[in-house]
Each structure stands twice: as structure tokens, then as C-alpha cells.
Amino acid sequence: MALSHLSSTRSNRLLRPLAAAASSLCRPISTSTEPLVIETSIPFTPHKCEPPSRSVETNPQELLTFFRDMATMRRMEIAADSLYKAKLIRGFCHLYDGQEAVCVGMEASINKKDCIITAYRDHCTFLGRGGTLLEIFSELMGRQGGCSKGKGGSMHFYKKESGFYGGHGIVGAQVPLGCGLAFAQKYNKDENVTFALYGDGAANQGQLFEALNISALWDLPIILVCENNHYGMGTAEWRAAKSPSYYKRGDYVPGLKVDGMDVLAVKQACKFAKEHVLKNGPIILEMDTYRYHGHSMSDPGSTYRTRDEISGVRQERDPIERVRKLVLGHDLATEKELKDIEKEIRKEVDEAIAKAKESPMPEPSELFTNVYVKGFGTESFGADRKELRATLP
Amino acid sequence: MFRILTQRVLGQSLLQQGIRPGAVASASRCFASAAKDLTVREALNSALNEEMSADPRVLLMGEEVGEYQGAYKITKGLLDKYGPDRVLDTPITEAGFTGIAVGAAYHGLRPVVEFMTFNFAMQAIDHIINSAAKTYYMSAGQISVPIVFRGPNGAAAGVGAQHSQCYASWYASCPGLKVLAPYSSEDARGLLKAAIRDPDPVVFLENELLYGEAFPVSAEVLDSNFALPIGKAKIEREGKDVTITAFSKMVGFALKAAEILDKEGISAEVINLRSIRPLDRAAINASVRKTNRLVTVEEGFPQHGVGAEICTSVVEESFGYLDAPVERIAGADVPMPYAANLERLALPQVEDIVRAAKRACYRSVPMAAAV
Numbered sequence: 001m002a003l004s005h006l007s008s009t010r011s012n013r014l015l016r017p018l019a020a021a022a023s024s025l026c027r028p029i030s031t032s033t034e035p036l037v038i039e040t041s042i043p044f045t046p047h048k049c050e051p052p053s054r055s056v057e058t059n060p061q062e063l064l065t066f067f068r069d070m071a072t073m074r075r076m077e078i079a080a081d082s083l084y085k086a087k088l089i090r091g092f093c094h095l096y097d098g099q100e101a102v103c104v105g106m107e108a109s110i111n112k113k114d115c116i117i118t119a120y121r122d123h124c125t126f127l128g129r130g131g132t133l134l135e136i137f138s139e140l141m142g143r144q145g146g147c148s149k150g151k152g153g154s155m156h157f158y159k160k161e162s163g164f165y166g167g168h169g170i171v172g173a174q175v176p177l178g179c180g181l182a183f184a185q186k187y188n189k190d191e192n193v194t195f196a197l198y199g200d201g202a203a204n205q206g207q208l209f210e211a212l213n214i215s216a217l218w219d220l221p222i223i224l225v226c227e228n229n230h231y232g233m234g235t236a237e238w239r240a241a242k243s244p245s246y247y248k249r250g251d252y253v254p255g256l257k258v259d260g261m262d263v264l265a266v267k268q269a270c271k272f273a274k275e276h277v278l279k280n281g282p283i284i285l286e287m288d289t290y291r292y293h294g295h296s297m298s299d300p301g302s303t304y305r306t307r308d309e310i311s312g313v314r315q316e317r318d319p320i321e322r323v324r325k326l327v328l329g330h331d332l333a334t335e336k337e338l339k340d341i342e343k344e345i346r347k348e349v350d351e352a353i354a355k356a357k358e359s360p361m362p363e364p365s366e367l368f369t370n371v372y373v374k375g376f377g378t379e380s381f382g383a384d385r386k387e388l389r390a391t392l393p
Numbered sequence: 394m395f396r397i398l399t400q401r402v403l404g405q406s407l408l409q410q411g412i413r414p415g416a417v418a419s420a421s422r423c424f425a426s427a428a429k430d431l432t433v434r435e436a437l438n439s440a441l442n443e444e445m446s447a448d449p450r451v452l453l454m455g456e457e458v459g460e461y462q463g464a465y466k467i468t469k470g471l472l473d474k475y476g477p478d479r480v481l482d483t484p485i486t487e488a489g490f491t492g493i494a495v496g497a498a499y500h501g502l503r504p505v506v507e508f509m510t511f512n513f514a515m516q517a518i519d520h521i522i523n524s525a526a527k528t529y530y531m532s533a534g535q536i537s538v539p540i541v542f543r544g545p546n547g548a549a550a551g552v553g554a555q556h557s558q559c560y561a562s563w564y565a566s567c568p569g570l571k572v573l574a575p576y577s578s579e580d581a582r583g584l585l586k587a588a589i590r591d592p593d594p595v596v597f598l599e600n601e602l603l604y605g606e607a608f609p610v611s612a613e614v615l616d617s618n619f620a621l622p623i624g625k626a627k628i629e630r631e632g633k634d635v636t637i638t639a640f641s642k643m644v645g646f647a648l649k650a651a652e653i654l655d656k657e658g659i660s661a662e663v664i665n666l667r668s669i670r671p672l673d674r675a676a677i678n679a680s681v682r683k684t685n686r687l688v689t690v691e692e693g694f695p696q697h698g699v700g701a702e703i704c705t706s707v708v709e710e711s712f713g714y715l716d717a718p719v720e721r722i723a724g725a726d727v728p729m730p731y732a733a734n735l736e737r738l739a740l741p742q743v744e745d746i747v748r749a750a751k752r753a754c755y756r757s758v759p760m761a762a763a764v
Contacts (some may be wrong), residue, residue, distance in 0.1 A: 090551030142732035153553040153731030169555035204484040234461035240484040380726040384745040
């Protein structure tokens, strides 16, 4: 990985107080916003467009934020694994660890008026959109403090006020929905865009192509983001797709293939995509990424791929380790400082879980809330309609 | 001499189970005494295996049915035995592969399509209804569609609103379809074999939570010729005071309710519908004419549900025999919530069935106030 600096960190160090320079342990973590240009791991591969430059503008503060955000997501997902095994989380639980760079890089290039929609592997995407650890753990455990008040569960997180539209359980459905969000944005003359995330499994869904065709016809500001983690549940991409070049599958719609484990590449690609769609209509981004866990907590993830493959990716391409190396290589923080951040995060996550466990289960009357906005005073019923009934507002 | 089958609750003769004429000869042998325990999963797997062995036109299609051994391990071992030409892993594209399967059925093959759950089958429902169910009629008998659509239906545990719906009443309202819902391992084996042999499209509604449950089955059930008749309900427990109809997992709940009611002096007759379409109206009405009271139980949404059809059938044919209004227990009229306590409120529980049966027998206190 080639490194180049626009401004030397050495000159920064000369400006710091002598006392701090005396001992590197006393040097504060760099919160500098001095620009830093770093090259992506590999160049972008374009389809019917000119790719953006490999040189990504960033700064120390941003890199450290990337580190912190991804490490938080990583710890959160691992904690969710334990909670699921302790039976505090029920039903389905699809974990995102390994894929953190995609949602973190995306957030760095957009704002909260842009919309994101994804499928069921949504915990980290929700966190990136401004969700809190407490809301997440509470929802996973089905408590009142959850972002969906305990009624949605792992697959159904939403945060409309910051442009996060879920959280969807049916493979592929989120893509036409995302195109619909983009339609509304264009209709309202917003100058904002929508990112619709889907997996390599969903990439073959017919509804995707239907929605893409319409979006291209109507010039909608939609970015389709294929998070290609190479497995649709237990089926490898080559067994499910005649053409696993997902960035090319839009045919007449341009595309870009991105190293989804490189947060800077993701940021650059999303910035490029946002500018593109506001002028030219849809684009497809294929993020080459990887999930360490199986499809869900019911899937060991080792019957259809080797442990060597999984550990190989962890060693060679882990998104957090890449940023750690960048930070250390550019002298933006020491190893100990980064480890301290991770310790802090662990504490934050543990505290959020403890607080979430205190959140009560929903009141029984919540069974009947939010069926309709306007219920006309009709009645709804429990399993025994003569025992449990409610009037809808 | 026909072997008397030991059921979980009550003994039943083979004749009452409606054994096919072809199987009668083999049933006349004396079998070894002990019943064997078979899980529903094993029952389904063995049924698929035997039918694939007997007829080379039978093939399996669905997500993870092959190399993964089945999302719920129902198709375990079948890829190894029958090869990739007959056990086909599909991409996650229900509309596409269901259409392909129906087309294959038009041309003489006998596909068994697995939906990972019937919630996902909604992506394919046009092909189930318009391409499969109606074609024999539209073609005036030229094109038959010998296809089976199978998979888990209804609620599981904590899987939320998009993964918990029961589709029995939707499919059962459609002429041209047959709709089956097994409860026990015997049901699973007998009905799936019948479905695969049937020349018409069959929707086969399993239940994820029943897959691991074991039921004792006789040697007759384990015989490869075994099949149950489509369109015939089973009296799981005989009674004389109130009829309780149920299907799939709710049969187990109804049986538990019957035990509780028995202790309170109410003798409940539990009917395992087995077949939602055709519905065994004769059996249901005969039972109600005997007991004069009816409680229908289902997991699905109440409006336009299976219970609504059963109630109307009884009102149409046996009105004079009813001594009490028909009671209906169903899933709550809300999307399925995730939180455990709300999910419990959203699904029928044994105490709901007991309470409704007592009301039908005029043995309960007046209704509770509204929430």
C-alpha cells in the first residue's frame, strides 16, 4: 500500500510543546484536521464510467474516528453473539463483523439527509446513522428502550430522522424501496441521494432489475451498493450468479468495483457516486467485503467455507487492522493509545448492555399500538377475541 | 388382524385412519409390538427419499436444499443420494425458480419446491396461483401441474413480523390448489407422500417448531407404500361435549387443552384437520352434530381465516345442532411483535383454548373488559 503525505507529520511534531515531545507517552492523540492523502489498497474497477482517483483525502482526526467507529461496531457485534448464545436475543441475528468499513466509509461522504436502506444485517448501519448502543441492545433484547420499542427485533431497526429506512427481512425488497426513497428525494428537489444496500445473494433478485430500469429511465438519484461478501447464506457467489461481476450487472447503468475492506476506498467511491447520481441517474457500487460470522447465529459459517479462508481474510484484509496500521504508520497515535480506545469501547458496550438489561419489556397494550396511523375506532383482537381486545385510535 | 396403533393420546384403528386400499394387504400382517419414535424432520426426509426413489420425475428445488443439507435439514443426504440433477440449489430468487418449477411440471416433471419459509413464497405467489392452480382449468384438462410447494409456515420463535405469517387461509381460498397441514410425524410422512403422488398442485404447510418433535409411529407408517388420504381430517381425541378443530402446531395445544378440560369434567373432541383444502366438512359437521359446540383454533390472522370458513360450514349444514355460538381462537389481529411477552400475547395459548371451550359449554365467567 503506497503512502504519500501532503503535510509532514514531522513538522507537526516540531510545533508541539517540548514537554510533550519529551515522552511519546505524553503526546496526545492527533486530532489534527491537516489534510493527509492516502492511496487506496487497489485501484477502482469501472464499468461505463471514469473511476475516481486512488488518492483519498483524509486527516488524522477522520482516521481515528474511523478506527473508533469500526472498533465499536466490531465489539458490538461480538457482544451480540454472546447475548444470543445466552438466549437474551431471540429469533434471527445477522452479524456484520468484517464489513464495518462499508457503512463507516459511506457515512464519511454523506449527510443525514441522504437516505440509507439495507436488509437484515443492519445493526452497524443503524449505529452509523446515529443510533446508540443502548437502543440497539435494548431492541435486540426486545425491551421498551429499543429503537423499535421491542416490536421489531434485530432485522427491523429504523431511524427516519437521520435517513435510515431499515432494516428489512425479505431478500431484495429493500432495493425497490430504496429507489422509491430516491424518487421522493427527486420529487421534492432535495439534492440528496439514497444508498440501497444489498448482498450478493440479493443481487439476482428480479425486482432489483425492475427497479433499476425504472430508476435509470426516470434519472433517480439512487446508488445501489452490493455488499459482496461472497456468500448468500450458504451458497457461494459462483453457484448463484452466472456473472458475479455485480458492478457490471446494471448493464446500461454504470458501476464501480471497490475494495470494501478499505474504508478510504469506500469513502471515495461513495463521494464519487453521490456526485454522479445527482447529475446522471443511477450507479452501482460493488463493495468487495467479507463477513466473519455465518449468515446468522443459526449458521456456523464453516460448512461452506474453510476456516483458513476466514482467518486469511482476517489477517490480510481486516478493515480495522488496516486503519490501525495507517494510524501507527503515520504516527497519529501509539499502539497503547489505540488499545486504550478499544478498552474504552469495551467498557461503553458493556455499560450499554447492562443498561439495556434494565429496560423493561413492552407493556401488553403495546401489542395494539401502531397498527394504523388512523384506525377509525375499529377494534383489534388478541388470540381470544372475547378476552383481549382494543380499540384502535 | 389389523394392528391397533398407539397414539400419543388415544388408540385409533387403522381403518379410522383411512389407509389406502393398496396398503390394506400389507397392513394385514402382524407387526412387531413397539412403536418407533420418529421426528417430523425424519418423517419428511424419509418421505422425500422414498418418493424420489420410486419416481425419477420427482426432483427438489430450493435454497440450500442440496449442499447445505437443507436450511432446516429436511433434505439432508438427498443431494448425495440423487445427485445435482435432481436436487437443485437455487439462487435467492423465488419468483424465478418457482416459475421454472411450474413450467417443468407443465412438461411432465414432478417438482417439489422448498420455500425457506412461506413468507418468502409471497415473492412467487403469482406462479403458485396463476400459473399452477388455475392452469388445469384454463386448459380444459390438457395441462396438469403435479407440483408440491412445501416449507415452514406460521410463527417460529422471535422472528418478527415479516417471518411469522400463516398462509393457510390465503392458499385454501383458491380453487385448483390443495392445501395440507401436517401435525404429527405420521401426518408429515403420509401427507407429503400423498402430495407428491397427487396430480394437482399442493401447498404443504409445515411448522419449524415441530421439526424436532418426535412422535411414535407404527411399522405401517414406516412402510414405503404408506400414504394418507387428502381431504380427510383425523379425530385425534374423541369427546362428547365440545369439538375443537385445529391444524399443525395448534393440534398439540388443543390436545393439551383437552386434557385440562377433562379434569374439569368437559370432554373435548379434537379434530386434526390435516387438509385445509379440501376441508373435511363431513367430519367437522358430524362431530359438531355430536357435541353441539365448536371452538376453532388457528395461528393465523382471524379475519377471513380457516376458523371463519369452518364456522360458516357448520352454520350452513348443522345450525340446528349448535347449542352455543361458535368460538374462534386465532392469532392476534396485529403484525407479529418481536418482544417475547408481546409475541406470547399475539399467539394462541393453551389457556385461550380452554377458556373458549368453557364459554362454549356455558361454564365460564362473563367476558373480560376491553384493554
